[in-house]
Amino acid sequence: MSDTLYFAAHTLQEVALIFMALVYTTRLIWMFRFKAAKEKQMKTGLPDTSKRRGVLYSMANIAMPWAMESSRNHFFIYFQFVLFHIGVVFAILQSFLIPYAPEVMANTAILILFRLGIGLAFLVGLFRIVRRMTKKVMRAISTPDDYFSLVLITVWFFFSFMASPNNYMETEFWLLGFFYLTAFFLIYVPFSKISHYLYYPFTRYFFGKTMGHRGGYPLRGTSNK
Numbered sequence: 152m153s154d155t156l157y158f159a160a161h162t163l164q165e166v167a168l169i170f171m172a173l174v175y176t177t178r179l180i181w182m183f184r185f186k187a188a189k190e191k192q193m194k195t196g197l198p199d200t201s202k203r204r205g206v207l208y209s210m211a212n213i214a215m216p217w218a219m220e221s222s223r224n225h226f227f228i229y230f231q232f233v234l235f236h237i238g239v240v241f242a243i244l245q246s247f248l249i250p251y252a253p254e255v256m257a258n259t260a261i262l263i264l265f266r267l268g269i270g271l272a273f274l275v276g277l278f279r280i281v282r283r284m285t286k287k288v289m290r291a292i293s294t295p296d297d298y299f300s301l302v303l304i305t306v307w308f309f310f311s312f313m314a315s316p317n318n319y320m321e322t323e324f325w326l327l328g329f330f331y332l333t334a335f336f337l338i339y340v341p342f343s344k345i346s347h348y349l350y351y352p353f354t355r356y357f358f359g360k361t362m363g364h365r366g367g368y369p370l371r372g373t374s375n376k
Contacts, residue, residue, distance in 0.1 A: 156323055159330035160250040167337035174341040175349060182353070190364050205363015209355040231275045238272020239304075241265050242311040246333045249314070249326070262315060269312045276305030296344050304345075307332045 152160075216222035222229040245265060248255045256262055280301055283289045310332055313325035340346055362368035 153323065156326055156330075159327055159334070163334045164246065164250070164330060164337070167334040171337045171341055178341070178349070182350075190361065192365060200363055200366045200369070202360045202363040205361070205368035206356055206359035208369040209359025209362065210352070212355070231278060234268075234271045235275045235279070236272075238269050238275070238308055241268040241272070242308060242333075245269075245311055245315060246330070256315065266312060266315050269308055269315065273305060273308035273312055276301065276308055280305060294344075300343055300345050303332070303336075307336065 212218055216226060216229045241264075245256070256265070280298075283293055283297065283301065307329070310325055310329040314322055314329040316322055341349075359368055
């Protein structure tokens, strides 16, 4: 491993991770300064509905496409959403495994699994770029950050896919590109719309708690009793 690659895979990543952690910690401290309002409506709904069940249902909602009208009517869009985010998980894991546990990536089965997941996510990224640019409704609701983030993450998938063999002699160019892009993401993401995942557990918790109290969650016919 060259000194440049060592810097990109270790020092740069660690500094970027610390920066992102500090920014997220600051944002969470600021967010928790504001207390959620108390329920003013009396508990309604069927007796088997509760705040706890509402929260659990709300948290799991993303994995229940049948419970969302948009997913039921557009299952292909939901399917590519799943593939895209699986690719994100694999690429993030790879950014840790290559420098700190390279023996894991040396396993042929694991390598194939990672390349498959990241490769499919790259194709989904291309599909999303074309869809966002060609569909009138998508263009109308898109911001420059949407385009920039989507193109950048798709390029990141490509470098991640090419770097996954983790052969320093043959893939150093791709490894350098992958780690520099990863470091850029770690610094950029907290200030972009991609940071929505930070708020997901909190928004789903409060929404599920409210809807459970009011009897709206779990939805009738979708609850496992």
